[in-house]
Amino acid sequence: MPLRSRHPRTLLAFAALLDSSIDRIAELTADARQSDPEEVHWLANVWDNNTSSLFAAATAPTRWARGCRSRAALRWMADFGAERRAWVAERTAAAGFPVEHFLLPAERGIQHIRDHRGAIDNFMGDLTPEHADDLAAEYDLAAAEVESLRLEAYGAGAVRGTLGLRLPRRYPDDGRARRPFGRLSVQVGTVTAARFDSTDTRGAAIGFTDGELRLRFGRGGLLGGRGASRWLEDDCWHLSPTGRRYTAAHPPEDDPPVVRLRSDGNPVPSGEARTTAGVLHRVMLAIRCTRFHSGAGRIPVHRLATVLTGAGNRILDAGARRGAARDRAFRVLADDWRRRGGVQFDEALRDLFSADPTPAPVPARLRLVSYQTSDPGSDRSAALSLHLAQPPAPEAPWVLRSLDLKTPGPLHLTLDDFHRTAVPDLTPGRLAFGPHLTATGAPEPR
Structure with missing residues (x-):
């Protein structure tokens, strides 16, 4: 025994x-x-x-x-x-x-968040063609503005992405709205297409081709892929037609617990x-x-x-x-x-680290681009971060290097930038990587 x-x-x-x-x-x-x-x-x-x-x-x-x-x-x-x-x-x-x-x-997962009045002002879930139609009916997508973009490589070659949009409402609010628009964050689990030009970000259209998301913005911007979900933040969403139907079907007493007590x-x-x-x-x-x-x-x-x-x-x-x-x-x-x-x-x-994460002019692979515009209604400032995988020495394991830029200038990139090995062209306040990616701005102090 x-x-x-x-x-x-x-x-x-x-x-x-x-x-x-x-x-x-x-x-x-x-x-x-x-x-x-x-x-x-x-x-x-x-x-x-x-x-x-x-x-x-x-x-x-x-x-x-x-x-x-x-x-x-x-x-x-x-x-x-x-x-x-x-x-x-x-x-x-x-x-x-x-x-x-x-x-x-x-x-069951949390799909919504209520404000202090009990009204639903945050909604999250899968993004489907039906949901895209609801957004187009209740928000002025032609006047939408891109607020942020995040593309991140994971594993050997996959890329996930998030696009943030400011959406002016079509439906009337109750006069108590903090701002005249909602914010939509679209997450894509596997990105199959991406083009971005920070000087061309007005207007959006959400469509699907063969079950894959095709989110177009500006004249040539695109975020496409599989596994799309959305997070809508709008303190008046409960007044929209979709919000009214959802609120009626989800009374507060049915909400799952937010805080779990330890036994x-x-x-x-x-x-x-x-x-x-x-x-x-x-x-x-x-x-x-x-x-x-x-x-x-x-x-x-x-x-x-x-x-x-x-x-x-x-x-x-x-x-x-x-x-x-x-x-x-x-x-x-x-x-x-x-x-x-x-x-x-x-x-x-x-919480003190002496390692210098600045990229060097040696072969690299792009692992992340995170871009956000400034928000006049808050203290959020424009910023750009780029992560590159690079070897610190010729035969050493590849490690992460990062570059943070404030007040960024024009940013141009495509999904192809994540699938190439190149030597970054580095000058103060500017990084060029391959034939498409260029980023400019004031370096963030370390």
Whole structure:
């Protein structure tokens, strides 16, 4: 008869999720030409609110208490939409500790947000030809203005995209509108066509060809692809014909819960376990920040993830000790992370990074273009960010480099710019990449 593990299976599953997250982040960031910042951000974000719970479960006084704490924490972790629940179920099963049988049923996703009056002012969901017709009937698409564009490569060659539009209303408002237009954000999971000229952004038309989105803007602008969804923000949308029908079919009492209460009281570890949990938490937050422009190219995500490899099992081993031996084991664990991570690991704990992310005149692959116009009604200023994958040395792994420009000038690009290797032409305030992409503006100070 096999010996029973000193750790309950639910706690082993909890630790396996951490190790799976770290291993996947390391895999995704090994070569910047094949990275996926969105998935890295998603994985790191899981551990914003779950790191402390893992340490608390690992240091509970009895095996029964460790099982109860980890079971409650896993149920809460998985109860953040169908994608999170499926990930918890799939990864724990792959590790040999399935937990799906005790997870809560998947909640339907949030499709709308209400304002302080209870009126629906944000709506999200798939974008279909029927929804495009509703938008054309209720908003003046001919007078639409492009406010933002984001194209991001992920994996070996795929590109996702988001286009932001300002849409003047056709329907009458109630006189209390904050602004005379709505904002539409169109997301495309797999972009198959893109052309953009920042000097030609007025007017839009939303159509579909063979099931693929074809969003045209200006005289020659285009964003096309598969897996289209939309987010409409309009504080008067509930007064539109579509909004009235939707509001009538979705009373407030049917809304899914926005805030999920923890059934375990959110216990926190004590002593050196709490300190070490804080170290891991800070590093995960640093990894998450690479999704934002200020972190891209500055945070050595692959190195950080490599240092943390095997963290889940090491946390369980330290937590299984008692008294001074437990504190010593957690102190050794944190010190080992710092020793192996060196200066870069210490910088992650202090949100200070010395790495220079500026692109160099060496071969590169374009990984992201993010452009936004200024908004006179808010403090949002015009900005442009570009991310390039480049090797720091001829035989070194490719890493991310970034260029941020304020008050950007004309921007021209096509989808083809993401599928070529070229040496960027760099001068102060200007970057040219291949035959199509040119970007100008004042460099953002680092």
